[in-house]
Amino acid sequence: MTSKMKVIGLAIILVGLLCSCKTPLVPGITEIRINNIYAEYFSLGEAYLKIGNYEKAAEFFEKAAGSKEHRVGALYNAARCYAFAEKWDESFKIYDMLQKADPENRILRENRAYILFRKGEIKKSKELYSSMVAENPDDKKLLQNYINVLAEMKDFTESEAQIEVYKSRFGEDEEITKIAADVKIAKEGPPKVEEEASTEPAS
DSSP states (O other): OOHHHHHHHHHHHHHHHHHHHHOOOOOHHHHHHHHHHHHHHHHHHHHHHTTTTTHHHHHHHHTTTTTTTHHHHHHHHHHHHHHTTTTTTHHHHHHHHHHHHHHOOHHHHHHHHHHHHHTTHHHHHHHHEEEOOOOTTTOOHHHHHHHHHHHTTTTTHHHHHEEEEEEEEOSHHHHHHHHHHHHHHHOOOOOOOOOOOOOOOOO
């Protein structure tokens, strides 16, 4: 090898080494780095959630959803954060997307029913709660929510009927007593306060 070729060969080796320092030619290294970025997004989402900055948390969870590894968990957390921030449309959109991928997931169904209620789509919320109550007759919390939705719709006949169903299944506990009182007020209005008789001495 001539001295000129040795110099060229040395230059090629040096360039190769310099390039490898910037981008190591290790199989899968790019994927590892990308996954680490998404993991960092997820961690930032958790950090913002912890301090109550729900919209910022949702933003980072949605970024983390770009990773297959984090996608479902990140989207679920994003939906929760939007709900905490009362961004009902954004929350429902994500829950709806997750539900289509997992139609039998009860947690997603309950969350969709709740978000629909908060969005003001009471009829759709009622339909979801009604089907879930039929499928899960031993879940008292579901039945409580269903009664509240019925009362919001001013369907007092059915809400009172469901209160009796609740009592027959679970007894007359503190929760149903309060719900029954709220339904009665919604139906009849607040109780009238009787005016106290004047105690002023006659002049």
